[in-house]
Amino acid sequence: MTSQPPATPNANSNRLDRLYTFLSTAVDRGDLPGAAVQLSQRGEVLPARAFGRFAPAADAPPMQPDSIFLVASITKPVVVSAVMLLAERGHLLLDEPASHFVPEFGVNGKESITLRHLMTHTSGLPDMLPENQSLRESHAPMAEFIRRICNLTPDFPPGTAIQYQSAGIAILGEIVQRVSGLPLRDFLRGEIFEPLGMADTGLGMAGLPKERLALVNVPTEQIGADWGWNSDYWRTLGAAWGGMFSTVNDLTRYLQAFLNGGELDGVRVFSRATVAAMLRDQTTPMPGIPVEQKAVHGWGLGWRLAPATGWRYFGDLLTPGSFGHGGATGTVCWAEPARQTTFVLLTTQPAVWSEPLLGRASNLAAACFQ
Numbered sequence: 001m002t003s004q005p006p007a008t009p010n011a012n013s014n015r016l017d018r019l020y021t022f023l024s025t026a027v028d029r030g031d032l033p034g035a036a037v038q039l040s041q042r043g044e045v046l047p048a049r050a051f052g053r054f055a056p057a058a059d060a061p062p063m064q065p066d067s068i069f070l071v072a073s074i075t076k077p078v079v080v081s082a083v084m085l086l087a088e089r090g091h092l093l094l095d096e097p098a099s100h101f102v103p104e105f106g107v108n109g110k111e112s113i114t115l116r117h118l119m120t121h122t123s124g125l126p127d128m129l130p131e132n133q134s135l136r137e138s139h140a141p142m143a144e145f146i147r148r149i150c151n152l153t154p155d156f157p158p159g160t161a162i163q164y165q166s167a168g169i170a171i172l173g174e175i176v177q178r179v180s181g182l183p184l185r186d187f188l189r190g191e192i193f194e195p196l197g198m199a200d201t202g203l204g205m206a207g208l209p210k211e212r213l214a215l216v217n218v219p220t221e222q223i224g225a226d227w228g229w230n231s232d233y234w235r236t237l238g239a240a241w242g243g244m245f246s247t248v249n250d251l252t253r254y255l256q257a258f259l260n261g262g263e264l265d266g267v268r269v270f271s272r273a274t275v276a277a278m279l280r281d282q283t284t285p286m287p288g289i290p291v292e293q294k295a296v297h298g299w300g301l302g303w304r305l306a307p308a309t310g311w312r313y314f315g316d317l318l319t320p321g322s323f324g325h326g327g328a329t330g331t332v333c334w335a336e337p338a339r340q341t342t343f344v345l346l347t348t349q350p351a352v353w354s355e356p357l358l359g360r361a362s363n364l365a366a367a368c369f370q
Contacts (some may be wrong), residue, residue, distance in 0.1 A: 005270045010041060019364040020049055023345075026357060027052040034063040035330075036360075037249040040370055042340045043256060048248045055215035056348065060365040063094040067214045068200055068227055068245050069346040072327025075203070075244035076169050077278075078188065078254070080119050080302025081177045084274045085191055094119070094301075101175045102146075109154040117302040118168035120282045122289065124154030125167040136227035142237060146174050160288040162297045166241035173240025185238050196257055197267045198250040205235040205245055216329050216348050219325050230330060238320045242327065248344040255335040255342040258323070278303055279323055279337075280307070304354070306334070312355050315362030330354045332362060341369050 010107050019037070032051035038045065048065035086092050092101065094116040099106025105113075109124075118124040128150050129135065149167045156163070159297045173184045180187050185203035215230050222228030226362035237243055250318040253264060258279070262270030278301040284294050306314050306322035313326035314334055324334025330347035343365040347354060 004008045011039065011046065011368045012370065015364070015368040016046075019361065019368060020051075022361060022364055023049075023051045030356065031349070031357060034060075034067075034069055034214055035068070035345060035349075036063060036065055036248045037343075037345045037365075038065075038252050039344075039365055039368060040252050040256060040342045043260070045249070045252055045256075050142065050350075056217040060215075063214060064212070066200065066212065066247055066249065068156060068208055068212045068247055069214050069248050069348070070216060070234075070327075070329050071244050071251070071331045071346060072242040072245070074281055074325045074327045074331055074333055075240065075242050076166075076301035077123055077186070077325050078192065078244060079169055079173050079176070079240045081117060081270065081274075081278065082184070082187055082192065083119070083172050084278060084301065085270065086176065086179050088271050088274045090173075090179075098175065099163075101178055102112065102171060103169060104147075104150045106279065108151065110152070110154055113154070113158045113168075113174065115275065116282065116301070118165075120286075120299045121162055121164050121168065121297075122283065122286065122299075123158050123165055123168045124156045124158075124161070124163065125149070125165040126155060127164050127166050127169075129167065133221075133227075136233070137225075137235050142170075142239070145239075147171055157288075162283060162289060162293045162299070169241040172241070179329070182236075184240060184256075185191075192254075193250075195267050196253050198246070198253055198262055201244065201246040201250045203240075203244050204235050204238040208245060211245075211306075214346075214348050217350065219350060242296065246346075248346055251333050251344045251346075252342055255324075255333060255344070259335050259337060259340055259342065262290060277301060278341040279305075279321070281305055306336075312359035313351075313362065315359045315366060317363050317366035326351060326355075326358065328352070330358065332358045333364065336366070339369050341366075 033056045036050045038048040050063040050065045053060040096113045113123045257264040262271040262275045283299045296310035303323040306318040313332040319338040322336040326332040330349040333344040335342045
């Protein structure tokens with residue numbers, strides 16, 4: 001029997017050059033201080049490429065392909081996947097009230113909020129606490145964020161609308177800690193990052209090489225602040241909704257594990273059933289959500305699903321069934337099961353300025369593969 005040649009990415013070199021030129025031009029134009037990018041297809045990974053500088057300063061050293069970035073809300077599906085590991089091990093059910101695990105959460109109309117509501121942004125919780133910035137300015141510990149979230153009154157009954165909610169992911173992180181008996185960062189490292197070979201990823205920067213950390217071009221209110229994205233406080237807080245640090249290569253490995261049904265390099269981390277549940281459209285079947293919202297937002301468990309007309313990170317070309325996430329620090333990652341492709345773009349330009357650029361880069365990346 002004749003052996004088959006190994007699969008290689010079916011990437012069009014001219015189209016790849018367009019993507020790389022687009023990012024290089026964005027740097028030259030001043031739209032992007034720095035970035036790293038990586039694509040893969042059928043498990044074959046293209047070399048990571050870096051653009052721009054390590055920090056916004058004009059004299060900063062060049063960005064490197066293995067630079068570590070604050071990936072912001074890309075943290076969210078990773079935390080959800082940790083809860084799903086507990087589910088597949090029989091520790092919890094997704095339609096159990098969150099207050100079964102965090103009893104103090106079950107007040108002020110939150111008694112019927114389930115883990116599934118928290119995973120699909122249908123809980124009624126707000127994105128951030130009203131006092132989010134003041135808490136960060138005072139260097140509040142994560143326990144204080146959790147206490148304040150537990151005292152909130154939801155904006156609407158669970159399951160009746162879709163509203164992006166970092167507060168809900170914070171509660172999921174607390175549930176992981178209480179059920180597993182481990183700090184969230186330790187659970188993620190031992191159960192997900194280490195088995196998948198994600199050596200440069202952590203919830204917080206503890207144990208990661210700080211000399212490789214790219215600095216975010218922070219908005220005005222964070223310049224010089226000791227609580228912002230570039231501060232030691234944020235690097236150690238370990239926010240479940242946005243405190244993960246990683247590289248393009250590590251996130252490529254994470255996406256590949258999902259395309260492979262939960263395993264990578266012969267190591268199974270998630271069951272196939274867990275992967276299928278996380279990638280299944282969870283919000284369209286919910287009867288209480290208005291049809292017009294379902295047309296704009298599609299959520300699996302933790303993952304944003306394409307097409308998502310309310311989100312420009314993914315661009316316009318991904319096929320149905322694609323999944324991914326973006327982050328406020330100017331990051332995006334997605335995987336396209338139909339063509340077995342992945343795309344990770346990490347930048348240091350906050351999404352408030354760069355979201356259209358991330359969407360255009362996603363279009364360029366999607367067009368690279370046949």
